[in-house]
Structure formats: structure tokens, C-alpha cells
Amino acid sequence: MSDDGGAGPLLGLVRTLTPNFVRRRYALKFLIVLSVMGLAIGSVGVFATAQITDETRDRVESEYSGIASQEATIIEQWVERNRQGVRLASNNDVWTSDDASAMERAARNLKSDSTDISGLHLVNASSEHLDIVASTRFDTSATFEGTSREWLAEMSFSSIGQVKSSTVYDTGDEAVVGFVSPVGDGDRYLVLESSVTALANRFQGAERADGGFTQVVDGDGNVLIDERTEVSGAEPAALFSTYGDQRAQQPIRDALDLSAGSSGVSAEMPAHSGVLDEEYAVGYAPVPITNGPDEWVVLVHAPTGEVFGFVQTVSDLGLVATGLAVLLMGAIGAALGYNTSTTIDRLTGKAEQMEQGNLDVEIETGRVDNIGRLYGAFGSMRDALREQIREAEQARKEAEVSRAEAMEMSNYLQERAEEYSAIMQAGARGDLTQRMETEGENEAMDQIADDFNEMITELEMTTGQLKSFAVQVEEGGQSVQQSAETVRDASEQVAESIQKISDDAYDQKERLQRISEDIDAVADAIESSEADGEAVDFGESLRMVREVADLVDTAVDLGEEMMAESENVAGAAEEQAAELTEVSSRAEELVRYAQYLGDGLNNFETEEEHEFVFQTGAGGPEDGPEPSGD
Numbered sequence: 001m002s003d004d005g006g007a008g009p010l011l012g013l014v015r016t017l018t019p020n021f022v023r024r025r026y027a028l029k030f031l032i033v034l035s036v037m038g039l040a041i042g043s044v045g046v047f048a049t050a051q052i053t054d055e056t057r058d059r060v061e062s063e064y065s066g067i068a069s070q071e072a073t074i075i076e077q078w079v080e081r082n083r084q085g086v087r088l089a090s091n092n093d094v095w096t097s098d099d100a101s102a103m104e105r106a107a108r109n110l111k112s113d114s115t116d117i118s119g120l121h122l123v124n125a126s127s128e129h130l131d132i133v134a135s136t137r138f139d140t141s142a143t144f145e146g147t148s149r150e151w152l153a154e155m156s157f158s159s160i161g162q163v164k165s166s167t168v169y170d171t172g173d174e175a176v177v178g179f180v181s182p183v184g185d186g187d188r189y190l191v192l193e194s195s196v197t198a199l200a201n202r203f204q205g206a207e208r209a210d211g212g213f214t215q216v217v218d219g220d221g222n223v224l225i226d227e228r229t230e231v232s233g234a235e236p237a238a239l240f241s242t243y244g245d246q247r248a249q250q251p252i253r254d255a256l257d258l259s260a261g262s263s264g265v266s267a268e269m270p271a272h273s274g275v276l277d278e279e280y281a282v283g284y285a286p287v288p289i290t291n292g293p294d295e296w297v298v299l300v301h302a303p304t305g306e307v308f309g310f311v312q313t314v315s316d317l318g319l320v321a322t323g324l325a326v327l328l329m330g331a332i333g334a335a336l337g338y339n340t341s342t343t344i345d346r347l348t349g350k351a352e353q354m355e356q357g358n359l360d361v362e363i364e365t366g367r368v369d370n371i372g373r374l375y376g377a378f379g380s381m382r383d384a385l386r387e388q389i390r391e392a393e394q395a396r397k398e399a400e401v402s403r404a405e406a407m408e409m410s411n412y413l414q415e416r417a418e419e420y421s422a423i424m425q426a427g428a429r430g431d432l433t434q435r436m437e438t439e440g441e442n443e444a445m446d447q448i449a450d451d452f453n454e455m456i457t458e459l460e461m462t463t464g465q466l467k468s469f470a471v472q473v474e475e476g477g478q479s480v481q482q483s484a485e486t487v488r489d490a491s492e493q494v495a496e497s498i499q500k501i502s503d504d505a506y507d508q509k510e511r512l513q514r515i516s517e518d519i520d521a522v523a524d525a526i527e528s529s530e531a532d533g534e535a536v537d538f539g540e541s542l543r544m545v546r547e548v549a550d551l552v553d554t555a556v557d558l559g560e561e562m563m564a565e566s567e568n569v570a571g572a573a574e575e576q577a578a579e580l581t582e583v584s585s586r587a588e589e590l591v592r593y594a595q596y597l598g599d600g601l602n603n604f605e606t607e608e609e610h611e612f613v614f615q616t617g618a619g620g621p622e623d624g625p626e627p628s629g630d
Contacts (some may be wrong), residue, residue: 038326048324061281064208064300068283069263071203071298075287078199082179083163083290085114085323086192090181095122095188110192111136118176119193123152126187133188134440148172152191154182156552165292168196168216168239175225196225203227205300208456211276212302216287219251219256219295243299244272255284255297260284268304279304285548343371347378354382409442415602420452432460473594482588491577498573502566509559516552523549 094106107120122134130153132140144153148169155164166178177195185192205214205227216225221243243249258264263285273280278305287296343365353361363379365372419436426434435456436449505525523546
């Protein structure tokens, strides 16, 4: 019977599918299991590393998307601050006066109060041409036509209800954004030009990653603000150029499809000379501007290696850790498997020597683990085998002696059994005088002899008593039969006599009835004569006649009672005769059965006859009177 150690059907299926040459080699099985474990650990490690890498990558992409949203918020706040500034500044009454020097001083003061303000211009839009009323950069005879400020000349001032802003344009010295606010209720408008240099300095693209930068482009893909302009000292002419190509402009189109406050990331953009000379990632977000260009997009760039360098580091470290874990497990498993396999092989060799009969083989090891305990178990088994062999030799010798004694005892028992069998067969044939002799050789046989002798003695006594009982029953039955027949005859004679008495009593009763009737007739006649008035006195005679009639009636009644008693006695005699006939029949049957019993008991031979004693109770014969001979 195999010991599967509680193995289930799955392990049974694996054993069935595993080739025998693999099942016979522990080292090969251990190597296969180790390889499977290494593959499993490697798979888990690669999967976990991929999961961690994806999560880290998502976190980095979310971070760059958030940066783009922050940069868009910075732009919105900058635009709104300038809108509020020009709106407040346009409320000054000085702009509605005709004091040119006062207006110029007010414009210079505003410009000096803010580093963002590049220039201030008060213009009049009442004529066909836009007239400069006051300016920090131009005199009143100058014109905006043919310059970067020509957008002012082309503006429809009549539609300006609140502050209106322009896109980014180049003043020749720097890039600015113009903000126009109406002054009072007239045709004058205050134009504030705010430099985007300070705004570009607030961008954090370069701080987020080495080689990173932030740009603001319009919906047509023209670069409006570039953080690198201030960082690298590039010429302003680098602005307003076209951003990349159609492939590079895909983030711009994606941003314009987003709602305000949303952002996104393009993680793997190919290198482009107009953007970055290496693969890069770009976060994008739309920048809505009230009463101004509504198609600004902020783009936060960074080399892919810088953005996702940590992600790649995490992936590499995860794969390296997985590989090291697999290699370490393989090395430890190989060393452990080799050591275990070698130890088991040595133990197998020692077990084979024990199998060949060499019980003096050394089975020792310094290990204290399961293998060490297995060595100890084999050593204990070797010692146990030695002891068992010694005990087996001793038992074999004792068995030979016991076998001889058993053979002798068997012969003795066979002889005694044949002798006892002959005695039992004699007893079965009816000879109850046979007895078994005890010799003291075997207690069980002596006990059988004693029990048999006691039993045969009881049987002999019982048989003798039954013989006496049968004789007594036969004799008693015959006596009862004779007595019953005598009593029956007497009963029948009594019945006949009583019947005759009854018949005579019936005849006497009839005669007495007739006499009584005759006496009654005489009495009636006497009474009639006396009634006719005759002189004869019949008083005394009539009284006597009446007395005789009464006596006769009494005699009749007694005769009827005697006749009834006679009939009862006759009926009882007839019933007794019938019962005695039944008793006689039963006595006759008892005698017949007693004869059959006596004939059967005569077949048994006994030493002497035994008197049968009737027991009259639980106490035995002495508790009751002895039976009489009647």
C-alpha cells in the first residue's frame, strides 16, 4: 500500500503525466520545480514592475498635465491683472483734459510704477486716422500705420465696451500684449503695452526638467511666448515662428478641443528641430482670454528621458531586482538541492547495503533537519533489525522445542480423544456404566473426563429413576383404570335403581292424586247433603275427611319432591359415570405410554435401579408426605 501523504487527485494527475525517468531522479525533479518557481517569481516580478512602472508613468503624466494647467492659470492671472490695471488707469480725469504735459507725466508715472508696463499711449479715434494724444514712446505727430501697433489702427473702437486685449506682438525691443480701455465718454482710449518677459520668467518648464521649457502658441501654431528666449538669450525674432510641423502641432489641436480648466499630455513626441532635437513629452492646456484672442495654448516641454527617467529607473530596478531574486533563489535552491540529493543518494546506498544483509553499515550525519532525522530513523531501523533477527533466532529455537512438545502433546491428546470417543459411543449406545479415567497429564482433558463422568452419573441415575417411574406409572394407571371401571359400574347401578324409584314415585303420585280427588268428591257430596237439610250430622266425619285429603295432598307434594331429588341424583350418577369413563380412558392411555417409556428405558444399561421419588415442592421430598401405597 502506497503512502501518498494525503495527496489529492491533482497530484495524482501530475504523477501520471510525469515521465518515469523524471520521477526516479530527485535532483531532476528539484531542478524542474526550481525552474517553475523561478519562472513564476520572474513573471510576478515582471508583472509587478510593469504595474509599478505604469502607475509611476501615470503619476508623471498627471504631474505634467497639472504643470500645463498651472502655467495656463499664470497666464490668465497675468492677463486679468493687466486688464484691471488699464481699467483703473483709464478712470483718471487727466486723460480727458487738454493738458498734454499733465497727461505725459501721468503716463510716465504709470510706467514707472510697474516693471511689466512697456509703454502707455492715449489715442483719439474721432477722426479717420488714429491720433496719438500722449505717449511714453512716441510724440503726437507719429502714426501706428506700418508698425507692429497697426492693429490699433484697424480696431473698431466703437465696439469696445470694456477692456480689450491683443495678441503678442513685437515692439522692436520686446514682445508685448496691448490692452485698450475707453476713457470717459469721449473718443479717447488708453492703450497699455505689457511686456511678456516677466510672464515668461514665471514659467517653470526649465525648473521641472533639464532641457525643459514652456511656450505659448496661438491657434495657428505661431509661437507667442517662449521661456527659452529669456533663458538662452535668443533673439526676439525667434518668436512668432511656426511651431514644428503638423505632427508636432497635434498637442495644440488637442488642447483647443479641451474645455477651460482642462489639460492633457502627449507622452512620446518624436524629435523635431523646431521644438527639441530628441524625443520629448509635452503637457498642454488652453488659455481662454476675455475680449481678446481666444485661441492661446500653453505647452510645457521636456525630454522624454528627463520626464520619464524615474519611470525607466523604477522599471529597470524592478527588473534587476526580479532577476537577482530569481538568480538568488536558483543559486540557493541549486546548492540546497545538490546537497539534499547527495545526502539522499548516500543514504540510499547505505539502505541498499542493509537490504543485502550488511547491518554493520555506518549511518551517521551531522545534519539535524529532516534528512538528519531520516538518517536517525534508518539507524534505529538497522538496530531494530539486528534485535529482531536475534529475537527471531531465539524464537526459532524456542519454536522447535515447542513444536516437539506440541507433537508429543498432540499424540497424547489424540490417544485420549480416541479413548474418550469410544466411551462416548458406548454411552450413546445405552451403556451408562462406562467412565473416563483422569491421568493428570492435561488439565483440559481431565476436566472433560470429570465433567463427562459427572454427566453420565446423573444420566444413569435419571434413567434408573425414569425406569422406576415408568413401572409405578404403569401399575398406578392399571389400578386407577380398574377402580374407575368398578366405580363406573356402581354408578350405573345406582342410576338404574334411582330411576326405578323415580318411576315408582311417579305411579304412587298418580294414585294419591286419584285418592285425593275421590276424597274431595265425597266431601263435596257430604256438604251437599248437609245443605239439603237432612237430619244427619256429618260435621266430625267431614272434618276427618278434610284432614285425610290434606294428608294425601301433602304426600303427593312429598312424592313430587322426592321424584325431583331422584332425578337429580340419577343425573349426577350419570355424569359421574361419564367422567369415570373418561378417567378410565385416560388411565388406559397412561398405561400404554408408560409401557412405551419402560420399553425404551430398558435399552439403557445401568449398575442398579433407583427409586423414583415424587417431589412435592421446591424443597424436595422431605418437604412433603411420602406417597402412600394406595
